[in-house]
Amino acid sequence: MHTVTPIPAFNDNYIWLIHAKDSGGHYVVDPGDAQAVLDYLEQHQMVLDGILITHHHKDHTGGIEELQASHDHKLTVYGPDNENIKGINHPISGQTESVWPEKLDSDAKIFHLPGHTLGHIAYLIDDHLFCGDTLFSAGCGRLFEGTPAQMRESLQTLAQLDENTQVYPAHEYTQANLAFALTVENDNEALIAHAAKVKQLRDQNLPSLPSSIGLEKQINPFLRPEQASIKQNLSRHFSQEVTDDGTSFTLLRQWKDNF
Template sequence: MLNVHTIPAFNDNYLWLVHQSTSQDAYIVDPGCAQTVIDYLATTDLNLVGILITHHHADHTGGIEQLQQHFNHTLAVYGPSNEHIKGITQPLTIATQDTIAIPSLGQVQVMAVPGHTLGHIAYYIDNKLFCGDTLFSGGCGRLFEGTPEQMLQSLKMLARLPDDTLVYCAHEYTRANLDFALHLDSTNPELIEYSTKVDHLRAKNIPSIPSTIAIEKAINPFLRCHKNAIQVAISAQFNIANIDEIHTFTLLRQWKNSF
């Protein structure tokens, strides 16, 4: 079983320290800073052996070099081959999805999820999804490099994972995402219930992450662009009739950018 440790960083990032329950060898997902990871490891008996990178943005890669220096350049660093990330030792070329063997972790499904960036990948390990800035709870990443078509297909791929998949995204954006979701899907009972739950968690400074694929399919408007409620809201906002799924997604992302 994969164990996951939550390491908050910066203002709203989460770094995920992962290891199998049968091993003390651990990997850190998207270490935007190194010292936070080093300090956390000092409170455990875990041995950092590698890094899993989802995409090239600095708040996900900024700690690679310092971690390598601290651990005498022994870390295996996995990441997308096409994003020119300094420090990658195990470049991954993923067309759609592939399963690779990672020492101490076992079989890991790696998925190409372009949209936020063109080379963005996600890792699926033992029913746990580490999706970087592609899928957030209640939202999705901004389209800095990819197209709406690419991002929608990436989200659809993630939505096909088992409903009980735990979703470990990289940021605590949930409250803001739910405010937007409620604005356009205000009568969704699952969304209302989830919003209340998130408020209770955040009031206690407890992460709202992980969520699940089932939750996201029920409450996340970016996974519901085929649903009538979302299409009606977009049609009304932009005064457009006969809107389809991709058009809905494109305008939904545009609306969220300025919400």
């Protein structure tokens, strides 16, 4: 069994702290800010055992070196082997299906998710999905390196997970994503209800996360490009007929990039 706690960093990042109840281990996911992690560990009298990295962007990797230097024991650092990330000592190849960090209570299933970056990966530990910048609540990551087709396939892979799977993206982007989602699918009752719930949480400065795969399949336009109402709004916005799902997804990402 594992518990997951957010450590806020920068303007809108979450560094997720995983606590293994049986093994007593502590791991952080995508620690871009070492000091935020060190302060949290000191405040709660915790010892860090390792780091899980999803991709190479500095707001996800920038704290690796300082965290390693701040510990007498060597931290295990997992991450994709094809993204040139300094500090990884347990590289994950494109053929790796799972890893088992020593002080976790179960293995971490690996998902290879090109789109945001080409080597982006996610970790599924029990029913906790750490998906970096691939899947956000009501949104998805920008396509810095991959193609719309790659991102769509990556998201479809995650959408096949059990609907109770808890989703832990690396950013608090939910309200901005919901504003866009409501623009492209304004008659979605689940989306309208969730937007109201998230507003209450954020008004209290509480995280909108985690989400769940089941919820995202109801509210996230990037998991719903086949919906007729979305295609109609895309057709209207881009002044072209949108009929196939691939074009729908591509235009959704293009619209969001300029929203």
